Amino acid sequence: MDFFNKTGKAAIGSRLRMLTETIMEDAARIHQLYGSNLQPKWFPVYYVLTEGEAKTITAIAKEIGHSHPSVSKIIGEMKKAGLVxxxxxxxxxxxxxxxxxxxxxxxxxxLQLQLIDVGNAIEAISAQATNDLWKAIAEWEYLLEQQSLISRVTALWKKREADKVKIVDYQPAYKTAFKALNEEWISRWFKMEAADYQSLDNPEGYILKKGGHIFVALYNDEPVGVCALIKMDDPDYDYEMAKMAVSPKAQGKSIGWLLGQAIIEKARSLGARNVFLGSNTVLKPAISLYEKLGFKKVADRPSPYERANIQMALDLV
Structure with a gap:
């Protein structure tokens, strides 16, 4: 077990597989010992059928928590053995x-005698052990059902990646990146429109000089995301969050979330009552991001963009 002492808990899958293989090998020998000659993998299917009621493969799969193809294959093997x-x-x-x-x-x-003896043997092991494996397995099953291992690790990975991201103010050196990232994103889903070129070709004049701001997300010092806070000439809304774009190679690093938070905090520091945005419902991840940031759908209003079919706003006061 020196290997697992070195790797630590990260090798839990390998260690559990080895334990499972050891138990399954003994299970096969136990079936032979009692003369049943069942294969260990058949046991769950066999056990539910001992209740006497004929069942569909779908019902068996649901009861034992296996997939339909898995149970179908086991039934086929048991038929060849003459058991079902x-x-x-x-x-x-x-x-x-x-x-x-x-x-x-x-x-x-x-089999009933076998189950009694196996149960007693397991109880004897449990009595010798410091921890109750059976209860621990039940706890782990419950906890992983609430949140899987992959989702837990993904959250940690995202945090680690997000820590590498820096949100900085726009500089003229980022003008090319501001346009390129937006063109790449818009062209992937829609088509560039006149209003796009107006702000992307002249961000200083169209956004910054009118009281707006632009933030740039740097990952390893490379611009991989951008977003603008545009001052609106509107009696109902103070600022618009627009031109958010993240490079495909930087997806999954919480860059959109970080940019959105930077925009909101900037608007709040400027004394804004609210922040407005226009989007399209086909962009489900983007809509989900906006909702997490606190934006809610508002009544439609004229938009300079053909692609905008949903409008949202965030109240800051």
Whole structure:
């Protein structure tokens, strides 16, 4: 076990697999010892069929938590061993029902004794152990059902990646990146419009000199995301969050979230009552981001963009 002492908990999958393989090897020998000759992987299917009621493969899969193809394959193997048979459902001829054959039922009596002995052996191990593995497995199953291992690791990865991102103020050196990132994003989903070129070709005149701001996201000092806060000439809305674009190669690093937060904090520092934005419902991840930032759908109003079919706003006061 020196290897696992070196790797630590990161090798949990490998360690559990080794433990499972050890137990499954013993399980196969135990089945032989009691004369059942069941394969360990057949046991869940066999056990639910010992209740006597014929069941569909779908019902068996649902009960034991396996996939339909997995159970179908096991049923096929058990049929070859003469332990189960299939028949048409009298109530619904489209369904096949599976039940134990006479040979399959004969195993059950010996199996009940086997289960008692195996249960007692497991209890003896538990009594010798400091921790209750059975309860621990149940706890882990519950906790992983609430949040999977991949989602937990992904959250940590995103945080690590986000820590590498710096949000900085716009400088003339970022003008090319501001336009290129937006062109790349807009062209991927829609088409460039006149209003796009107006702000992207002249961000200083169209956005900055009119009281707006632009933020740039740097990842390893490379511009990979941009977003603008545009001063609006509107009695209802003070600023617009616009021109948010993130490079495809930088997706998944929470850059959109960081840019959005920077825009909101800037608007708040300027005494804004609210922030407005226009988007398109086909952009589900973007809409989800806006909602997480606190934006809510508002009534439609004239937009300079053909692609804008949803408008949202965030109240700051």
């Amino acid at each position: 048979a299939e028949k048409k459902d009298k109530a619904d001829g489209r369904r096949n029902l599976v039940q134990l054959t006479k040979k399959g039922l004969e195993i059950n009596e010996t």
